[in-house]
Amino acid sequence: MPRKKVSIIGAGQVGATAAYYIAEKIIADIVMVDINEGLTRAKALDFLHAGPMRRYDVLIEGTDDYSRIEESAVVVITAGVPRKPGMDRMDLLKVNAGIVKTASENIGTYAPNATVIVVSNPLDVMCHVAFRTTGFAVRRVIGMAGILDSTRFRYFVAEELGCAPSDVHAMVLGGHGDQMVPLPRFTTVAGIPIPQLLNPQTIERLVDRTRNGGAEIVAHLKTGSAYFAPAASVAEMVEAIVTDRKALAPCAAFLRGEYGIENLFIGVPVLLGKNGIERILELELDESEMLLLQKSAEAVGKGVRELDTFFRLN
Numbered sequence: 001m002p003r004k005k006v007s008i009i010g011a012g013q014v015g016a017t018a019a020y021y022i023a024e025k026i027i028a029d030i031v032m033v034d035i036n037e038g039l040t041r042a043k044a045l046d047f048l049h050a051g052p053m054r055r056y057d058v059l060i061e062g063t064d065d066y067s068r069i070e071e072s073a074v075v076v077i078t079a080g081v082p083r084k085p086g087m088d089r090m091d092l093l094k095v096n097a098g099i100v101k102t103a104s105e106n107i108g109t110y111a112p113n114a115t116v117i118v119v120s121n122p123l124d125v126m127c128h129v130a131f132r133t134t135g136f137a138v139r140r141v142i143g144m145a146g147i148l149d150s151t152r153f154r155y156f157v158a159e160e161l162g163c164a165p166s167d168v169h170a171m172v173l174g175g176h177g178d179q180m181v182p183l184p185r186f187t188t189v190a191g192i193p194i195p196q197l198l199n200p201q202t203i204e205r206l207v208d209r210t211r212n213g214g215a216e217i218v219a220h221l222k223t224g225s226a227y228f229a230p231a232a233s234v235a236e237m238v239e240a241i242v243t244d245r246k247a248l249a250p251c252a253a254f255l256r257g258e259y260g261i262e263n264l265f266i267g268v269p270v271l272l273g274k275n276g277i278e279r280i281l282e283l284e285l286d287e288s289e290m291l292l293l294q295k296s297a298e299a300v301g302k303g304v305r306e307l308d309t310f311f312r313l314n
């Protein structure tokens with residue numbers, strides 16, 4: 001069977017590190033598209049030079065030419081700019097919406113059968129941009145957020161218990177931001193729900209640290225944001241889609257009534273396979289969990305309304 005092709009728009013920290021994880025697991029051939037042609041060419045060459053030692057024989061290309069993404073099974077959008085001094089949230093939203101729109105137009109033109117994974121922030125809003133611009137089926141536009149938030153929660157639980165991080169499984173729903181909804185009842189260590197293993201105060205502390213997981217890293221880095229765990233999250237999603245694994249993971253999906261939410265991208269558990277989102281799973285949430293999810297959805301809805309204003313202005 002020929003190897004699948006995965007394209008990554010934006011060869012910055014997250015994009016290039018995702019390419020690295022994908023190459024190391026020999027998941028697919030890779031094309032990295034970036035407006036900074038020198039950067040993407042350099043990174044692609046550098047990767048290729050490491051291949052003989054790391055034993056990956058995949059093709060890796062760096063380009064500024066969108067037509068090279070043709071026949072991609074998956075296209076990941078990581079292109080964007082970080083918030084600069086003097087920029088408010090709305091300024092950032094406009095700039096990144098413009099970048100994601102251009103990327104999405106090109107995906108529609110050159111890779112009309114691809115599944116799109118959106119990574120650029122603000123995530124849930126950028127999913128809307130990609131969805132509207134490509135005109136793709138709802139199940140083929142997916143946001144990467146929940147996997148990242150839940151891997152952070154997994155790690156914090158493992159650190160607290162002194163157990164193997166890979167034995168912990170976690171579920172985090174909602175928007176990607178401080179209104180995310182980590183679900184301790186659905187977070188387990190080898191099948192044991194964490195409320196059986198940790199007291200409520202400790203769980204609350206870990207939930208808080210998860211909500212601030214990205215901000216904690218930004219505070220250390222000063223400039224830039226996290227990229228190893230975001231890139232690993234992208235690679236997990238790409239692998240599940242390319243290998244049709246039907247992996248269960250929280251991702252931002254377009255909801256049409258599920259969880260009582262209409263026409264909004266928000267993090268929920270899904271099955272990932274060759275058709276993108278194969279299924280959305282509806283958990284039975286208790287009252288407080290549902291309330292948190294609704295609040296999170298309201299925050300995402302506000303961002304989308306801001307985006308609408310921008311699109312009307314242009």
Ligand code: APR
Binds near residue numbers: 009039081099121224
């Ligand atoms: N087309 C293609 N690439 C672009 C464009 C564009 N119009 N505009 C910017 N880029 C590229 C930049 O040249 C840069 O290489 O996007 C890349 C972004 O990389 P970084 O600045 O290193 O940002 P990164 O840390 O990778 O984060 C990317 O992911 O997690 C989110 O919030 C984060 O939105 C951000 C995105």
